[in-house]
Amino acid sequence: MVRLLRPFGRVVTYTRWLHLFMAVVWPAMWMYIDDSWVFSSAVLLALAGLVPAMRVVEGMQARLLLTGHRPDGESMDIVVAPSSTWGDRGRTVLWLEARLVIGCCVSMLTVQLPVLALDLVAVARGGQQDDGGIVRLPGHHWWYAWVSPLPLFLLAAVVVGAGGLITRLARRLLGPSPAERLAALEERTEQLLERNRIARELHDSIGHALTVAVVQAGAARAAGDPDFTDRALAAIEETGRAALEDLERVLGVLREAERPVSARPTLADADRLLESARASGAKVDAEVTGPLETLPGPVTREGYRILQEALTNVLRHAGAVPVRVRVHAADGALTLSVRNPLPGGETAQGRGSGLRGIRERAALLGGRARTGPDPAGDWQVHVELPVG
Known part of the structure; x- marks a missing residue:
C-alpha cells in the first residue's frame, strides 16, 4: 500500500x-x-x-x-x-x-x-x-x-x-541526438583531462616546494652554521614564492573557467630548478644543449614539470647525492635524462604518483618515458618527447 x-x-x-x-x-x-x-x-x-x-x-x-x-x-x-x-x-x-x-x-x-x-x-x-x-x-x-x-x-x-x-x-x-551525445562526451573528456593536468601541476609544484623546504630546514638544523642557515632560508623563500605563484595561477583557472592561463614555467627556467636542487645539498652535474627557446609551448612546459618531478624525487628519496641531468633538444625531439645513485644500494619499484605523472605527461605529447634502475645500479628517468 x-x-x-x-x-x-x-x-x-x-x-x-x-x-x-x-x-x-x-x-x-x-x-x-x-x-x-x-x-x-x-x-x-x-x-x-x-x-x-x-x-x-x-x-x-x-x-x-x-x-x-x-x-x-x-x-x-x-x-x-x-x-x-x-x-x-x-x-x-x-x-x-x-x-x-x-x-x-x-x-x-x-x-x-x-x-x-x-x-x-x-x-x-x-x-x-x-x-x-x-x-x-x-x-x-x-x-x-x-x-x-x-x-x-x-x-x-x-x-x-x-x-x-x-x-x-x-x-x-x-x-x-548521437552527435550531441558525442559532443557532450568529448567535453566531459576534456574536463577530466584538464582536472588531471591541474592535479599534476599542483603535485609537482607544491611537492617540489615542500621537499626543498624540508631538506633545507633539516640540513640547516644539522649544520648549525649561521651562513648556511641564511642560504637555506633564502632557498626556502624563493621556492615557496614560486610555488605560491603556481598555486594562485591554478586556483585562478579553477575559479574562472574563461580566465586566460598565465605564463607557466618552461625549460628556459631550468636553471631555477637546478640551483634549488644544489642549494638542497644535491651535487648536480647539468648539461643543457639545443635551442630550448624554440621548443613548442606544450613540450617545453611539460618538460619543465618532468624535470621538476625528477629532481624532487631525488631529494625526497635519495637525499644529497650526485645527480646527472642531461637536456638535449635536436633532430625533432627533446631528450631529458636524470640519473642518480640509489642510497645504500636500495632498489625501488617506481610506482609512485609522481612517476606515473611523468609517464602520463610524456604519453599525452606522443612521447615515451622510462623510469627505474639501470644496469649500473643507478636510478634513472629518461624521457623522449617529439618536437614536431
Missing part, C-alpha cells in the same frame, strides 16, 4: 499532471474558431515543431515539470538547445503531437472520471445522471455507491501512468 501511495507524495507527479494540462491550453482556443480544432491544432503544432527554437521551449518545460531539474541544470536527459538538424526537428514534431494526444486524453479523464463518481452516488440515491457524462448508467441500483470510488482510483492510475509515459517520451524525443 505504501508503495502504491508513494508517487502521490512526490511533487513531480503533480507537475507532470500540470504539464499534460498545459498541452491543450492554447490548442483548445481553436474550439471557438473552427469545429475541427483538434486537426487544426495538430497541423499548427507540426509547423511549430519545425522552428529550431521550439525545442528550447519544450526542453525547458519538460526539464522543469517532468524531471524536476532546473531548466539550466546539467542533466543531459532532456536537451535545452535549438534543433540543429532535420532529425531534431522531426523528433520535436513527434513530441508535440504525442503531448497533444496524451494531454487531451488525460484532461478529458481528469474531468469525466470525478463526474462519473458523482453520478454513481447520485443514481444510487435515486437522482438523475449528468447529461455530460461519458458513461450512461442504466437504472438505479444501490450498489452504484459502492463502486463510486473506482473512477477516482482509475484517475490516480491515469495520472501516474501518463506522467511516466510522457516523461519517457520526453527523454526519447527531446533527448540528445
Whole structure:
C-alpha cells in the first residue's frame, strides 16, 4: 500500500499532471474558431515543431515539470538547445503531437472520471445522471455507491501512468541526438583531462616546494652554521614564492573557467630548478644543449614539470647525492635524462604518483618515458618527447 501511495507524495507527479494540462491550453482556443480544432491544432503544432527554437521551449518545460531539474541544470536527459538538424526537428514534431494526444486524453479523464463518481452516488440515491457524462448508467441500483470510488482510483492510475509515459517520451524525443551525445562526451573528456593536468601541476609544484623546504630546514638544523642557515632560508623563500605563484595561477583557472592561463614555467627556467636542487645539498652535474627557446609551448612546459618531478624525487628519496641531468633538444625531439645513485644500494619499484605523472605527461605529447634502475645500479628517468 505504501508503495502504491508513494508517487502521490512526490511533487513531480503533480507537475507532470500540470504539464499534460498545459498541452491543450492554447490548442483548445481553436474550439471557438473552427469545429475541427483538434486537426487544426495538430497541423499548427507540426509547423511549430519545425522552428529550431521550439525545442528550447519544450526542453525547458519538460526539464522543469517532468524531471524536476532546473531548466539550466546539467542533466543531459532532456536537451535545452535549438534543433540543429532535420532529425531534431522531426523528433520535436513527434513530441508535440504525442503531448497533444496524451494531454487531451488525460484532461478529458481528469474531468469525466470525478463526474462519473458523482453520478454513481447520485443514481444510487435515486437522482438523475449528468447529461455530460461519458458513461450512461442504466437504472438505479444501490450498489452504484459502492463502486463510486473506482473512477477516482482509475484517475490516480491515469495520472501516474501518463506522467511516466510522457516523461519517457520526453527523454526519447527531446533527448540528445548521437552527435550531441558525442559532443557532450568529448567535453566531459576534456574536463577530466584538464582536472588531471591541474592535479599534476599542483603535485609537482607544491611537492617540489615542500621537499626543498624540508631538506633545507633539516640540513640547516644539522649544520648549525649561521651562513648556511641564511642560504637555506633564502632557498626556502624563493621556492615557496614560486610555488605560491603556481598555486594562485591554478586556483585562478579553477575559479574562472574563461580566465586566460598565465605564463607557466618552461625549460628556459631550468636553471631555477637546478640551483634549488644544489642549494638542497644535491651535487648536480647539468648539461643543457639545443635551442630550448624554440621548443613548442606544450613540450617545453611539460618538460619543465618532468624535470621538476625528477629532481624532487631525488631529494625526497635519495637525499644529497650526485645527480646527472642531461637536456638535449635536436633532430625533432627533446631528450631529458636524470640519473642518480640509489642510497645504500636500495632498489625501488617506481610506482609512485609522481612517476606515473611523468609517464602520463610524456604519453599525452606522443612521447615515451622510462623510469627505474639501470644496469649500473643507478636510478634513472629518461624521457623522449617529439618536437614536431
